[in-house]
Amino acid sequence: VIGQQYGVWVERASATILATTVLSVVSVTVLLYVIKAGLLPADLFP
Known part of the structure; x- marks a missing residue:
């Protein structure tokens, strides 16, 4: 959520959570x- 607000590391955060x-x-x-x-x-x- 915070990454989406700032547009930073959205893909990396999502992949990390999934992994x-x-x-x-x-x-x-x-x-x-x-x-x-x-x-x-x-x-x-x-």
């Missing part, structure tokens, strides 16, 4: 799979 959203979805999915498979304990700090 970080995709990365977070992938990382959470992998983390949940690893916990469910038993490779990582669900309680890291007992």
